[in-house]
Amino acid sequence: MSAPTSAHEHPAARALAGRHRIRLWEIIPWLLAIAFYFAFPRYLGFGTELLVTILFAISLDLALGYAGIVTLGHAAFFGAGAYTAGMLAFHHIWSEPITGLIAAAVVAGAVGLGSGLVLLRTTGLTLLMLTLCTMALLEEAANLGGHYTGGFDGLPGIDIPPLFGMFEFNPLYPRVQYLYVLGVLFVCFVFVRTLVYSPFGQSLTGIRENTLRMHAVGAPVRVRLIVCYTISAAIAGVAGALWAQSNAYVNLSTLGLDRAATVLIILVLGGYGRLYGAFVGAVAYMALSHFLSKYFPTAWQLGLGLLLVVIALFARNGILGIFETLQRRIGIKRPSP
């Protein structure tokens, strides 16, 4: 048994260094998404909603899965982004979609930064309750500001000009919306993927696993958490803006507990802290609820509930966790070490 000649040839070191490499299977979700466009032109409304949810779940994964910030109020940022893009367009201030996304990211990020500065002093249940409160406050503000936000009835028929001046958003066959959301999702995903494998991302995982130790090694824990929370909020804001633009509509539901809880369920269902958990969870949850409710309009929640119970009982790490366990059981080794 010969010792490795230098430190970076040690299997552990190679595994660490190779973690961020793009694996062949990572192309599959994107191929599937493009195939979906051609195979199911009449399901693109559902597809668009699905992609927006994936992006929203990814933003939550960054905060919850990687940095361990337990939040039940992530819809606050989704809604902030949705209302930013929606109100700018509705009041004819600024309606170009892509710059609308940037504005939404800035506003949602600012909300994340402002609330993060206060909230992230706390942890655990206190943090959970405070994130919930932030969302409730924003929701009530949107309700009271009905003159600008449309209140409970929402802002109807937001006029979004054609993308790049060429591709018009069709409300009945949302092809352009689908590709637009897919493109933005890809860009955001590449960003998040790069981020979580960067030293910054590694320090977030460190904070999640052992905050005291991170303090002890001199990492600026609170600053890192606030930065992470702000980035996560900005991405959630982009997801919200995409939702508002592709639906040509914003209402209070974008700030509701329903949305925040659903995305949390989706992430836990798929497997958090795994990047692709958002994809798997969103597809499983939304496809099941969409098609069950289509064929059993009154009883579809039963099927969905059973799935959640089964996952909660037998797969604590979500659907991706099942695959990981199986891999270990049949002894397939990870390719890198």
Place this chain on the structure above:
Amino acid sequence: MKRLIAASAAVVILANWAHAQEVKVGVSLPYTGVAAEIAQQMDRGLELYLKLNADKIKPYKITLIKRDTKDPAGANAKLALQELLTQDNADIVTGWVYSPNAIAIAPIVTAGKKLAIIMNAGTAHITNLSPYYVRVSFSMWHAGFAMGEAAAKILKAKTAAVGYTDFPPGKDSLNAFKRGFEANGGKVIDEIPMGGAGAVPDFTPFFQRVKDQKPDVFFVFIPSGDHAAAVAKTYGALNMRQANIRLIGPGDVTVDNKLQDMGAAAVGIITMHHYNADLDNPENKRFVAAWKKEYGADTTPDFTSVGAYDGMAAIVHVVQTLKGKIVTDKAIDALKGWKFSSPRGPIMIDPVTRDIVMNEYLSEVATGPDGKLHQKVIGTIVNVKDPCKELKIGPCASN
């Protein structure tokens, strides 16, 4: 060869004939969630019309495709409608309980170019949002405005306090009542938002505040459902009747399928509405009897059921008039000015606004000889058009 041509021609003709026979109707209702009970009342209403009028529909066939709109978020209602139009090729679409959903889907209705019959959603200006909308249910202004007029003229009230659930139908109802009441010499002395629609609040502080101000009438708007019983109980517990404050409201306060839960405190509540199950007309007697036979003696239809029942009547009228071949523009023309003997009395679709014209009934809750609570009509206003559009108020003006 000749035989083959003849056979294929026959197949084509048969296929066309079959196509003309079947009319696909997409129904979007919140079959799950907080409004699931309303959806059930409505689903029963529309199924009952089809059952009672099976011979009217022949030789055509109406196929219902039901979809769950789940919540008021808009997105699910949009998806359901998109798929009804593009996958199922629905000829007519109908349903919608929540106003936000009816507002959210308006661009799709316009793009889809199919007749869309609103069976419930009551925010006044919805029918202005798409030229394909026809509403058979009501506008919040129908009952609110009429109640305001009646409170001043018939109940001779000088002052009123208003308590409302703080969401758009509540605000709509408040504005409508205030407009009608103050135009006839009354004065609204207090407006109290009483929490959101999601949960039933403790009404005591709101009602106590009203009691301290001693108005002649207390106008309450709450969503039809579980709020109603709590309103009646609080009103009774605070002895407000003994303080000579009359509880009034639109019919949501005394909705039929919750009336028996309200207890003795409900006696004397005065409401304005277009329907209650005790209405004395032959159509309604037939309707209520058929309902109880079909769904059980302890069930009762309410105004949401009648909205769906009349919606289905409108669809059957369109199918008959167009002989099963639905062309949207002709369908809308067929409904403009359409008259029908509904369980709520005579109704008509206003040819200008595509909204409903109907009677409003002033009713008082009383204990009947059977010991149960009933609603007794004490006044009728005939052929009421949506006052919001008549008076061109706010978004109702943009037609």
